[in-house]
Amino acid sequence: MPVHLATSDNNQLPLMSDTHESTMSLSSDEYRTIDQIRQKLFQLSSSIQSVKVDLERNEPLPKPEALASSAHILNYSLTQFNQIFAQHRQFLNAAHAYPLPNFPGTTQEVLLGQLVKKKLEPRAQDWVDEYSQATFGEEDAKKPFRHEQMRQLWDWAGPSSSDVVRELITNDAFEDDYTFAEREAGIENVVTGLKRTLGDDSDEDDEDGDKMDEDVGVEVEKSAEPGIDTKMPPMPLDRILAFTMTGALPPGFK
């Protein structure tokens, strides 16, 4: 249920700012701020809801690309929300809500309670506590990253990681037959399990074909074992078995 925050003109729920000496209606600017925040929160909440539904109901799970784009949208909404919040920090920190006498407190008691309450719900507070604990290291765990530090880190990490990825993509690194480590150590030492040489360039396909033919040739030669002529008729199974029992060579055996 969208909370209707209104000025006292609307006779519903006025907000009072401590920066003002006495009860005063909100300026249209302040009113717009609150409405913006409401909209952003609504967006954020519905995107979170839709990701949640995606994850719960889709079988199989959505593709990584889809998840990444959802995360991107969430991140974007959060950033926007943060920006608006930061812009109007002073006003928002000072503002607090109280009901007018004509607020229907008896019928809307729950809503009223939620609006006037300043502390978070215990569950939400636990959640905030849990995730405000930084876990970057034993030392750092005691003093969480400040917002500024976090931003510095991301200012550096974001561009530099995309630089690395861009380089990999422009070099066709993912199309290569060998890893960087293998290239550096020299590809002639790589155990590929193949007897033919993998071409450095793709235009050696013909040559590869020839080499495979040669390999087959080698295979045939190898199977020619001394004393064995596969063209001869096989010795009957019963004869072989009889030999293993009595040691008597079949008649005509030489």
Place this chain on the structure above:
Amino acid sequence: MHELLLFTQIPASRHDQVLHVLAGVTAAQPIECREQNLIYMQTKLADVAVSKKAPNKQAPPAQRLSYRKLFRDLPNGVDGHAGPWKLRAEELPEAGITHVLSRPVAENVIDPTELEKFRGASIWYKYVNQYITTTHRFVNSNVIVRVSRLFLPPEGTGALEPLDAPLPNLSECRPLDASGTYLVEASVRIEDGGNAKLVEQATQELLAFKATLAGSVDLRVPDRLALDPRVKA
């Protein structure tokens, strides 16, 4: 001990393929082994009353002279020692069983005093021949599959005393079957051949394995008398 057996034969050109098939079916790589088998002919029946004599212990009905085998594992590489000699007494496969071959078998490591009966001018046994097997062995639950090639050692090996002859060198041996076929043996061993329920269960397992391989390696029942160990007069 009792053995249920099926055999077949594959040409040399199919050897690698069959090994791959078996590796796939059994989900394991083959174990390579070499064995030396000496074949002896009994020249005097062991006194059945003296039951501690190993060869006849598990096969009291063997009233006829039979061929017996001494075998040992050979090292796969150049170095290494051969395993101890083991005596293997295979009886004639039972008649009237059509789906598989079923025969009593005794197999045990032979002790030195017993081994003396196989030497030189013993009145008990006479050396007949020997062969070497190179085997790839697979195990699929209770079924043991052996894909082997049989080799004959060079002429004159063991002419004097085969038990003490130096280890045969495989490169000097020649294949028994010059066309290079491999012998495929699938077997299930059970302790008690008299236990009908156990025999039935083992037979079913072997036949199920045969059905699995059907079309790829067609195991069959050879002529029962091809595995006749009895000494002909």
